[in-house]
Amino acid sequence: MGALVGLGLGLGALLVWSALALPRTHRVAAPRPGRLTRLLAAAGLGAVAPASLVALCVALGLVSTVLVQLVSRTPPVALVFGSMAAYLPVALLRSRARRRLRDFAEVWPEAVDNLASAVRAGLSLPEALAGLAVRGPEPLRPAFDQFALDYQVTGRFGESLDRLKDRLADPVGDRVVEGLRIAREVGGGQLGRLLRNLSGYLREEARTRSEMESRQAWTVNGARLAVAAPWLVLLLMSLQGAVITRYSSPEGVAVLVVGAVLCLVAYRLMMRIGRLPTDRRILS
Numbered sequence: 453m454g455a456l457v458g459l460g461l462g463l464g465a466l467l468v469w470s471a472l473a474l475p476r477t478h479r480v481a482a483p484r485p486g487r488l489t490r491l492l493a494a495a496g497l498g499a500v501a502p503a504s505l506v507a508l509c510v511a512l513g514l515v516s517t518v519l520v521q522l523v524s525r526t527p528p529v530a531l532v533f534g535s536m537a538a539y540l541p542v543a544l545l546r547s548r549a550r551r552r553l554r555d556f557a558e559v560w561p562e563a564v565d566n567l568a569s570a571v572r573a574g575l576s577l578p579e580a581l582a583g584l585a586v587r588g589p590e591p592l593r594p595a596f597d598q599f600a601l602d603y604q605v606t607g608r609f610g611e612s613l614d615r616l617k618d619r620l621a622d623p624v625g626d627r628v629v630e631g632l633r634i635a636r637e638v639g640g641g642q643l644g645r646l647l648r649n650l651s652g653y654l655r656e657e658a659r660t661r662s663e664m665e666s667r668q669a670w671t672v673n674g675a676r677l678a679v680a681a682p683w684l685v686l687l688l689m690s691l692q693g694a695v696i697t698r699y700s701s702p703e704g705v706a707v708l709v710v711g712a713v714l715c716l717v718a719y720r721l722m723m724r725i726g727r728l729p730t731d732r733r734i735l736s
Contacts, residue, residue, distance in 0.1 A: 490509045491542070494549035495623035505541060513538030524690035526697055528705045533687065534711065552591075554665075556622045559589035561655040564628065568647035577636050577643070578603050578612075597618040609636060624654065675722035 488502035517534030524530060568590055570580035582600035585593050598619060602612040606681050610633065617629050631650060635643045698704050 457568050472536065491545050491549060494552065495545045496548070496552050497545070498619065500623065503583050505545075506736070509538045512540060520690060524696045525693060526690070526700050528699050528708050529686065529690060529696060530712075532683075532708055536683070553593050553622060553624075556620070557624055557654075557658045557661065560590055560624050560628065561650070561651045561658065563592055564647050564651040564654060567632075568644055571643055571647065575694065577632060578609055583615075592620075627653075671722065671725075675719055678722075679719045682711065682715070 486502060488505055489498075492498055492500050492505065493501065513534045516537030517530045520533045521527060521530035563584055566584060567580050570583055571577065575583065581596060582603065585597035585600050588596055595616060599612055599616045602615055603609065606612065613629050613633055617626055620626075620629075628650065631646060635646055699708060
């Protein structure tokens with residue numbers, strides 16, 4: 453009996469010593485994704501590697517430079533249009549990301565209403581979220597279909613929500629997901645009221661933003677037209693060899709550089725003046 457007691461005391465002392473003496477392991481925070489990674493996720497192309505996007509930009513830039521050089525035989529002009537072509541995939545991704553956010557903002561109230569109806573019918577929160585893969589708005593179905601698969605495989609609601617947020621890459625989606633996470637952890641009968649209030653808030657916000665974007669559209673279109681017009685003229689001039697070769701001189705290069713800088717500064721200034729406040733993913 454005494455030996456058993458001594459063995460127990462010894463094991464207890466060993467455990468206490470190991471907890472105090474052994475080095476503690478600190479959880480290493482996951483590195484923040486880069487700008488290209490976030491842009492691809494916001495555009496709904498999270499499966500595309502940033503290196504592929506960079507390769508596409510380089511390829512388009514080189515091909516455009518060679519083509520314009522063959523037509524105009526003026527290297528500075530070819531470099532200008534090659535730079536524009538290299539930036540084109542990034543510009544298209546940004547446009548796609550903005551359009552995707554607008555589409556999501558329009559359908560989130562419907563999705564939240566669907567969740568509220570499912571919860572009121574007696575379904576659990578994971579089941580209600582998985583049901584959006586079938587009954588939810590069309591733009592959101594792929595993300596919730598993957599959520600249903602994740603939860604079915606792992607059974608971990610929190611981790612499945614984190615992956616859902618990464619797939620959505622949407623500020624409104626972050627707020628909805630975090631609200632559902634808090635409701636799940638706190639429990640109680642306030643989930644239905646929370647979803648109804650959230651639906652009303654999102655619907656009002658989407659209506660207000662839609663009105664503001666309609667009034668802002670003329671500013672954006674005017675800025676784009678003003679910036680694109682001189683470069684379209686330059687592209688047409690590339691077909692006239694006697695005229696375009698003048699840009700091979702130092703003075704012509706200076707004109708191209710100054711014109712590009714002025715267009716860029718004017719465009720950024722106009723867009724900043726007419727820009728609407730945008731939500732950021734502060735909960736990602």
